[in-house]
Amino acid sequence: MQNKQHKFRQHLVRSGLKATRQRELIARAFFATNTHISAEALYRRVSGRDRRIGLVTVYRTLKLLKEAGLAHERQFGEGRALFEHASSDRHHDHMICSHCGKIVEFENCEIEALQEEVARRLGFTIQYHKLELYGRCKDCRADASGGTGRIRAVGAR
Amino acid sequence: MQNKQHKFRQHLVRSGLKATRQRELIARAFFATNTHISAEALYRRVSGRDRRIGLVTVYRTLKLLKEAGLAHERQFGEGRALFEHASSDRHHDHMICSHCGKIVEFENCEIEALQEEVARRLGFTIQYHKLELYGRCKDCRADASGGTGRIRAVGAR
């Protein structure tokens, strides 16, 4: 989206930072994704366009995108972080296929209301929460009909 | 609990492994905790009793405790893993004070039922889930009445 690219440039200017070739390219590649992506995977994508860009710059640009409010960093307990667009202001949670790695976002007000109730009972005030559901998506249940448990190629990395 | 210590020994025997001084000590120290503890923190505790024990052995023993079904490993997205007793067979989730680090466990059937519903709608079958609520506990809200945002000593490490 050109819009996001523009917002990113605005953030850079406002912060007294520079719009470099690398930052433009990395941000463009990030906005072109429509899923959760790791720094490494994003690096591989921009590497295809410009071999000279370093992984370190990808990390630094992702940090800037977070500061600009354009990216969120997620830890799904796999060791590495995945980044997603922060375009939708609405909070959402994640359903993750433990077989193929597919990630689907969802939101559910009823669950959130119950969370508030739980927190109140425990004497806490919620600042934020993390809800992750892990399981098999429809496709992977179909694949596993033979019961082999064979690992498929992992998507969305 | 002597009972857990015994179960651990049983697991070792059944697996053809040995009940060493280090494993006994580490397991005992682990069972003596009543909170979530990191490998490093557990190491410091056993170090107090026996300076010769290495951090590596703590990691290896925690792995054995997991295999024995006596410990669970949790990733709260802080970089390092925390371990808890697996005594209660029931699943539970966590409410974590973002100020003092206190962790309270809870369970809520209504939330779990709603999770199932969400998954069904998305075409997934849930295998497991992770729900973490982050916020301020009663004590920390009281401490923060001055609004200093000062960091207290972190408990339960």
Next chain:
DNA sequence: ATATCTGCAAAGACTTTGCAACCGC
């Protein structure tokens, strides 16, 4: 006796930082 263990050091995975050369503005 012998197969398993331990502790050290080293490696591995992921991310951040120091630094000299580089480049927007």
Next chain:
DNA sequence: GCGGTTGCAAAGTCTTTGCAGATAT
């Protein structure tokens, strides 16, 4: 030209692994 930026290498954090000497059964 100045100050921010880049990419390399190196460091940092957490955890695992290789190996030679030690130990439980």
